[in-house]
Amino acid sequence: MDVPIPEILQTPMEVDEMIMTGAGPSNYHPRIRHAMSLPVLGHLHPKTFKIMDDIKIGVNYLLQTNNSYTFCISGPGHAAIECAFVNLVEDNDIVVIGSSGYWGIRAEDIAKRLNADVKVINKELGEQIELEETRIFFEQYHPKVFFLTHGESSTGMLQQNLEQFGNLCQEFNCLFVVDCVITVGCTPVYVDKWNIDVAFMGTQKVLNAPPGISPITFSARALDKIAKRKTPVKSYNLDAVNLGEYWNSGNRPRIYHHTVCSTLLYGLREAIAIFIENGGLEASWKNHENVAKHFYTLLEKNGLELFITDPKNRVPSVTAIKVPENIDANEIIKHSMNEYNVEISGGIGPMLGVVLRVGLMGINCNEKVAECVAKILIEAIKKMKEE
Amino acid sequence: MDVPIPEILQTPMEVDEMIMTGAGPSNYHPRIRHAMSLPVLGHLHPKTFKIMDDIKIGVNYLLQTNNSYTFCISGPGHAAIECAFVNLVEDNDIVVIGSSGYWGIRAEDIAKRLNADVKVINKELGEQIELEETRIFFEQYHPKVFFLTHGESSTGMLQQNLEQFGNLCQEFNCLFVVDCVITVGCTPVYVDKWNIDVAFMGTQKVLNAPPGISPITFSARALDKIAKRKTPVKSYNLDAVNLGEYWNSGNRPRIYHHTVCSTLLYGLREAIAIFIENGGLEASWKNHENVAKHFYTLLEKNGLELFITDPKNRVPSVTAIKVPENIDANEIIKHSMNEYNVEISGGIGPMLGVVLRVGLMGINCNEKVAECVAKILIEAIKKMKEE
Structure with a gap:
């Protein structure tokens, strides 16, 4: 054969369980x-x-x-x-x-x-x-x-x-x-x-x-x-x-x-x-709105700022959080993934380095996940400020 | 809501196991x-x-x-x-x-x-x-x-x-x-x-x-x-x-x-x-060629004709079989699916009604499957000629 059998495919692939709270994809049910x-x-x-x-x-x-x-x-x-x-x-x-x-x-x-x-x-x-x-x-x-x-x-x-x-x-x-x-x-x-x-x-x-x-x-x-x-x-x-x-x-x-x-x-x-089993649109709208508000409160009371200042103009599914000054967004993303298997997204396009993005969507849209991600973010930023 | 919750989605979907020997998709391993x-x-x-x-x-x-x-x-x-x-x-x-x-x-x-x-x-x-x-x-x-x-x-x-x-x-x-x-x-x-x-x-x-x-x-x-x-x-x-x-x-x-x-x-x-585990390209080429030849022989000795007459111009993965005169291709396809859960494809585009197509690919590329599909085809055509 001109191109031999590649060895790399003889090792199984690695897929981990993670909490998918970036901007999507979210976890499968x-x-x-x-x-x-x-x-x-x-x-x-x-x-x-x-x-x-x-x-x-x-x-x-x-x-x-x-x-x-x-x-x-x-x-x-x-x-x-x-x-x-x-x-x-x-x-x-x-x-x-x-x-x-x-x-x-x-x-x-x-x-x-x-x-x-x-x-x-x-x-x-x-x-x-x-x-x-x-x-x-x-x-x-x-x-x-x-x-x-x-x-x-x-x-x-x-x-x-x-x-x-x-x-x-x-x-x-x-x-x-x-x-x-x-x-x-x-x-x-x-x-x-x-x-x-x-x-x-x-x-x-x-x-x-x-x-x-x-x-x-x-x-x-x-x-x-x-x-x-x-x-x-x-x-x-x-x-x-x-x-x-x-x-x-x-x-x-x-x-x-x-x-x-x-x-x-x-x-x-x-x-x-x-x-639909979970109540359909109205139940889901209400849940996403409530959990998002809870998440905003947790972040803001710990000194973090959201990119969209007027709460009514925020989309409940994906929250963009300003990266605090002198903090490297990538380090926070890595910390969250390496220490907790929790995915947080960085910015894309013109927002790269400007925001971190958290998606609390579907099965991840509940207070427990919101509190977990908020805690990780706050801890990571605190740690980096101390370093 | 303008559009109410649809009832249809409250019933589970139906997916059957089939032998996928049409032109593709073939069965998943x-x-x-x-x-x-x-x-x-x-x-x-x-x-x-x-x-x-x-x-x-x-x-x-x-x-x-x-x-x-x-x-x-x-x-x-x-x-x-x-x-x-x-x-x-x-x-x-x-x-x-x-x-x-x-x-x-x-x-x-x-x-x-x-x-x-x-x-x-x-x-x-x-x-x-x-x-x-x-x-x-x-x-x-x-x-x-x-x-x-x-x-x-x-x-x-x-x-x-x-x-x-x-x-x-x-x-x-x-x-x-x-x-x-x-x-x-x-x-x-x-x-x-x-x-x-x-x-x-x-x-x-x-x-x-x-x-x-x-x-x-x-x-x-x-x-x-x-x-x-x-x-x-x-x-x-x-x-x-x-x-x-x-x-x-x-x-x-x-x-x-x-x-x-x-x-x-x-x-x-x-x-x-x-x-690759199964031997890679050379092993697969040989297997597809052998099984296809076996399949051609089974069909031809039972009076069926292949659309491509010169054996060397036939692709081993998908075989197109001429629909015998006065036979409805759709009836054969339905018979195979309804009686045996075996998928056979009809013709597409200008080949609609002209051929039936059988794919013996990957895990379906073996003599047993070839013999099974040939038997179903021959039986169905015989049955329809008698009716």
Whole structure:
């Protein structure tokens, strides 16, 4: 053989149990782990279709929509952003993006690669996108698509007034795309009521499900725009009409679009079932809000500062904590992992070194875990200040 | 709530054990199922990086390459085709595609969506792409990229002479992309020796690993073309340079590109380890060839015809069997599933109703399974002829 058998693969891999309280993925529930150990099903088997249908119904509940074109992308959350833009945007279409964190920057990059004419409402990191400044952009540019991040996992910010932005989009005949990756399940999201045209959510956050499969929904208005495209959607993989047909949307028979991973379907199906057994959206919103508030109090009474100062603008699932002066964020992350097997995230993009991020999501959203992580953080910072 | 809690998710999902002898996915090995029940790891954790590095080394062995830019796409095999084209092609670049089955048609669709100027060597279904006709296309069009499917899972065809096509591409300074989804592990593939610039493989075929994660490799020549692009790669998700940085290729530090699903990594890592324990490529090639031959004999001596008539042009992993006259392929598939829990695939695309497809791959590649499936097929056809 030109390339010999590698020795490295003859040693078993190492996987540890950890408390996953970074910005995600969060811990799998034991039942989800069991589900993922089940035998594979074919991508066109009736039992697979039944699980896909169940997931679709579950996602429509989570997103509070009656859309028919709700399905999962076989790919990460980044693919969901790309799916929104690649379907809605043609060359030189004007897209307005509200940006005050990593996900705004990422959306800008993705839309520009697709040759959209992107106008960015550029705010300071962690700042709210305001309705009035957005209206000015709309009046000037008359965009075809408007993008907002509901929960900015990089800054811990919760964007307010989505319903008003939805109304603004209706007024200007603009499609409204919202990144709900870290908000679904921890704070209200009403896709239909708020006139959101494309929304996508994370699986590996509040749901404790595996990443790699990303639920997304398209409104009738979005599909109408797609139907009127003059050029083909630039991606076969992310073509919403074809994906919808595989996921039994619309009125056409199911088609073979790609080979969905049944293991990821099992994990997601089980996660939604557990979420519902635990009381569903209202119970989960309340729990995430209560635990987050408890966590804020623990941190603040020990002298730590949160990056988002106004409590109502904080997203309950992911909290961004300012790195104290003269402290190396990486040392805290390492301390937490090495001493306690507890994962805390650092900052990403422009937030690198600025914040530490803690996610208290799903099965990790309880006072005990909140107190444990707060204690570790406070202890680590104290230790480093003494050194 | 606008959308109430759905009742359907309050009933457990149903997953059955089956013998997965369709065109893929194939059965998971029990050890792979166990691996996928392990706890989640973060997408930036050192243990995740170690598993990614191991997979990379394993994939380079499987593809017989020393490429540095070898990584996995978090997505299906279709995303791998798209990854090849979206990175190598700019608007109006000439792409030549050899097409005699579903995957040629699919590649054509994907390349056209990306605004490539696509020239198709259109052959009858199941026919070999010939070197001399390809040379004529090269002389006429001087393509930037040439695409071939090594194993056409739709027709059961094994494309010959890849090394000569590789030399032709070198001669014309054209990049050579090869779909090796169903060939890696069942028949020789030598990426470096054959001058293949981009090759991708399936996980859910010979490896018995989960689908949804797709290994792909880029040659230095391919990377050089990417570096000289005048326009950005149209997909963030499939950007080979960024993906390579996440997967520790090149000389730059690792970056956060997307959240890889650790569960799929575990499954793939374990699958490659098992493959190596069982003797690696040479042992697997020999086994797949022997079992396939045994299977052909069983079918032919019972009057069934294979779609590919010349035995040397048959791919050992997936066998396409002509549907006998006046027989409904779907009835045979249903009979096999309902009576025996054995999956057999129908035809896809232009092969729908023309063939039945049997995959004897990895743990299902043995005489017992071959005999079982042959018996079921023969029995079902006999029964239907009598009715």
